[in-house]
Amino acid sequence: MLEAAIFVIFPLCLAFAAVSDLLSMTIANRVSLILVASFAVIAPLTGMDWQTYGMHFAAMAFVLAVTFALFAIGGMGGGDAKLLAATALWMGFGMPLATYVLLSAACGGLLTLAILRFRNSPIRDYVGNNPLLRNIADTTVGIPYGIALAMGGFMAFPSSPLAVWAFARLAGS
Template sequence: MILIILGSLFLALCVFAALHDINRLTIPNWLNLTLAALFIPAAFVSGLPLEILGGHLLAALCAFVIAFALFAFNIFGGGDAKMIPAVMLWIGPNAAMDFLFAMALAGGACAMIILLVRKTMPVEVLPGAVRAPFEEKAGVPYGVAIAIGVFVAGPETPFLTEALSRIGFFG
């Protein structure tokens, strides 16, 4: 039951991060830290073997190195580069490719939608809460793509399967 609560809180915070990123084009440090910190009690109560937990830590470390490099080359923003390893703690190595594939597709779709709207609508007609990404030369709120990747890959992880099932996300 505690793992379901922690997993549900993690999922809710991922959605909050996506919405915050749409509104302000940032993901706060406290939010990324909370996403990562929630993994500690989840790992403790999960009862999973240390090898599996180690795999999750290793996946997060690899994600950190890659995301930092993408940030250094100005491909990702700092919040995105911090959110990906925090999320990868929960996703782990078994669902990493599903997560990365879904995140990449969702990121590309977000970018295409943003470009299409920028070309066809004046930004002034958009509601203020979602206007930021559509401003000229604004970035893509990649927190949306990260959150979508979590929901796509989540059913393959031992930490999120039950939480996603309880909220009716899948079978």
């Protein structure tokens, strides 16, 4: 049951955030709150020691401080900053977090280039009123970076401590 929660909550929250950002250019606070609350409950049940548990929260606080600074100077949206911090909680300090941040940045760069190319193409004029593509076609709005955070999160999640624990439990280790 605990393994199912680990494999459902994190990916579902990321998928919801990506779709929400695509459609409305916002990521609801409840997504980040669900990620934080579920980690706070699930992690101790996996046998995670308190020092590691605290370091996961320290990772979230560090990422929140950095992303808040980026938000303050206009370099990142508020929903993106909160989502990145909440997902950092699941990754903890270490290689999973570094992998997540690097993959999200790479996906974000590719997403930005693709959207800018789309916005400057003649196709934009034909599909710009489509509800799924409206925000991507609109040159007055930013980039729905929640999509990149979700893509990076999906790729990095299998190496996160809770996913590793759940995989080991399913394998019978």
